[in-house]
Amino acid sequence: MSLQFIVDGLLTGSMIGLGAIGVTLTYSILRFSNFAHGDFMAWGTYATLAVVSAIGATFGKVAPIAPLSFGWPLLVALVVGMAFTALLALLLDRVLFSRLRSQGQAIIVVMASFGASMALRSLLEFTFTSRPTYFSRAIQIAMPVGFGIRITPDQIALLLLTAVLVLGVHLLMTRTQTGRSMQALSQNAALARIVGIDVASVVRVTWVIGGALACVAGVMIGILVQIRPFMGFDMLLPMFAAAILGGIGSIPGAVLGGLIIGLAEAGAVQLIGAEWRAAVSFIILMAVLFVRPIGLFGVRER
């Protein structure tokens, strides 16, 4: 078998992992499964695309940065897109989730997120049609790096970007007062208030991080695959699988879970055929949970 599945798997895994960080944070801090998270990805990607187009219309054609398929407009647009997606998440929380959360029934919030997911997706289809689109139609030449593996400059850049973002979020969670407050809130919300943590502001930070990373994951899909209104929704199950596999609440767990599922899917495509792609990640998920029900990095509640 060709080792190419490693590169493909790591890339898919990065997209899943970045999305799973948001899923795991929302689950552990706000205590509900946000089914609209995939649609944050799609909205972030379309927002980024819109900004890229606007920059193109204003500055004319911009040459890409040396070996990459994209230039500075996409980087600028990505930052704007991340901010936009964070605002979208905050807005949805303000008008929908926070009201239902205050009534205290998690299942209602979950159902509401499902409804929000459908509404967001339909709005995208309505605005941009369901026809796939691309950041760039240029074809990149993949460089051989030995062992039969080939990789494009875009792929290398995006893997590096993922590594930097994951490290950044991990340091934020473990080394800063904001991160400690988030951990505290996920472990004991009542005690968090007693020690002086403003729950509302920690909740806002959670949405900003989750939304911004969802946008990055979406844009990665847009650069490497294609942009469609369903692009995020199709990632939903792998993202949840990754978050659960890694252990709910764990950032490194979500990323590792994403990489495992990405590699398993890519390997399965080669070994037993593409139609088994989704099934394989769930077989792995079930196998791991059978042995370790709290996930790889999960911690038993004490």
Add this chain to the structure above:
Amino acid sequence: MSETVLDVRDLEAGYEPGVPIVRRASITVNKSEIVVVLGPNGAGKSSFIKAIAGLVPITGGTVFLDGKDITAAPAHTMVRLGLAFVPQTENIFPLMSVEDNLKVACGILQRREIPARIDEMYAAFPDLVRQRRTAAGNLSGGQRQMLAVARALVVHPKVLVLDEPSAGLSPKFVSMVFEMLAGIRKSGVTILLVEQNAKAALAIGDRAYVLVEGRDRHEGIASELWNDPVVAELYLGQRPLGAQRTGHAARGGTA
């Protein structure tokens, strides 16, 4: 007359409107005092102290801290106002290290003063130093209580409020916790605590109140209350407290 730190007047509180658990209870706590709130099971002691800390909705009366009205202040602003609360159970973050448990409570301190302040806590509670990297959930019952108190003290509170610090601890740890509280008072911290273990609490307390059915029914010097017949009657119905086997009737949950 010493300076009043905490002044609670005619407090009414409860989770449901029209069903008060605390009914017009009043107490005062003076600077550097240990004040104990006693009472039979279901007297509303725990709700009373939680209402002061902003955790049970207040429906009437006022709470003044250092002359400032804090009746309507949300729970998360209490540490900034100078009131630090130690809940009875689940009073630490179990998956965080001992050090992170202390750090996470330092939100109102200046960033650069935090390391020195945490070192001061370690100096005051040497048992915690050896465990600084341990997940707090792995600590023994006594050490957990120590960490919970250290976490409350780290922000220099004007008053330390504790809900049954001896609950669930073995007798050895109970005396350790009360010695610790006596030591903390010596350093000038004002303390208000609710306790079922009347004997141990009265031994370190200056004054005490007896709460019955959500009302403050009796008040006195801690050392005199132990043999006060009025207290015995309010507390248990008949025999003086001193004639009881230490606190055995008082074990169990709180209201």
